[in-house]
């Protein structure tokens with residue numbers, strides 16, 4: 001959606017093809033199917049201008065195309081490696097219907113060697129000339145449009161001069177401020193994407209471990225974060241501790257790189273640790289929740305703020321909130337959740353096993369405690385007195401460190417956050 005819409009926004013004619021009939025029909029009716037800040041406006045404008053079309057027919061989609069982007073899912077297979085069946089399936093279908101030169105671009109996150117596999121899958125049936133380019137995507141959900149329109153860099157893996165020219169022209173409007181388009185071979189481009197995501201995941205897990213040490217030695221991770229993040233070599237971003245990373249990319253991409261490394265007989269030890277730390281981190285607050293209720297969670301009712309894996313998206317893939325819900329339900333608790341954008345998606349997965357509320361305050365009614373799983377801006381400065389007066393116990397378990405410790409102390413909360421001094425009171 002973001003790739004197609006942003007290319008249309010710079011004046012290209014884009015036809016998006018998807019096998020999901022319902023999705024395509026909604027999009028053709030002008031109804032956007034994902035929440036992403038700024039996307040709807042661009043989507044509607046380009047739809048109106050007829051630069052953005054949607055179809056379920058691959059044949060229709062590619063008929064007049066000069067460039068074909070494959071932005072297909074690459075979910076983890078059973079062994080953690082990226083499952084290429086969607087990418088290679090479409091590549092094979094393309095081979096059957098191509099008639100002239102096209103540039104086929106792997107936009108999906110795919111393991112090293114995929115460009116060659118895509119080439120082979122197409123070449124099975126198409127004997128004409130074509131190029132396969134690796135062009136990984138680095139946008140962040142939640143700021144995807146901004147990231148796509150003004151990328152820090154564009155990575156293009158190709159050994160074809162002809163494809164290089166086509167891709168340079170396509171991306172020229174996006175790099176007018178001078179951000180680099182970095183050309184390289186296909187394999188390096190493929191690995192760059194996994195290296196980038198795995199490094200960012202490593203930063204988060206590293207900081208989560210620092211947070212655990214902080215808890216043990218009485219340091220404050222927010223201070224440590226500021227102290228280390230001001231060093232330009234380290235950088236301020238991706239240093240926020242919490243209850244683990246989720247989303248559609250980090251968990252699967254880290255696993256896929258571990259698996260790719262194994263295939264060449266290399267044990268990627270750092271990433272094994274990154275994964276383990278993250279798995280544990282999702283449940284980091286849970287012992288504190290149990291201990292507050294003296295190990296008796298059964299029958300307790302929890303308000304849960306935040307379901308999306310991060311703010312400004314409705315994406316709930318691998319969201320820490322879902323792991324929290326599972327644990328609470330397994331222990332016999334009940335949950336009422338609120339999220340500004342992601343509730344419909346959670347309803348699709350969890351259904352009526354939990355209750356949903358229309359506002360953050362309504363979710364608190366009758367709750368024994370509040371758990372915060374996503375740092376939506378609207379959770380940052382709530383009426384804390386109202387929370388204190390609505391909850392049965394003044395207890396907040398904050399997986400995103402939203403509130404200042406002295407404030408919570410003054411208001412008499414039992415307040416547990418990540419990597420900071422616990423503020424305790426008993427039931």
Ligand SMILES: NC(=O)c1ccc[n+]([C@@H]2O[C@H](COP(=O)([O-])OP(=O)(O)OC[C@H]3O[C@@H](n4cnc5c(N)ncnc54)[C@H](O)[C@@H]3O)[C@@H](O)[C@H]2O)c1
Nearest residue numbers: 017018019020071072073074086107108109137138141248
């Ligand atoms: N979501 C992100 O922020 C992000 C960022 C960078 C890279 N990526 C990569 O981009 C790829 C796509 O990710 P996504 O989040 O957009 O996935 P998604 O699951 O939201 O969308 C993929 C779409 O492909 C469609 N599809 C499946 N099989 C098809 C077929 N045979 N023909 C046509 N359409 C088909 C699905 O119906 C779905 O609508 C993945 O490889 C992902 O790792 C995603």
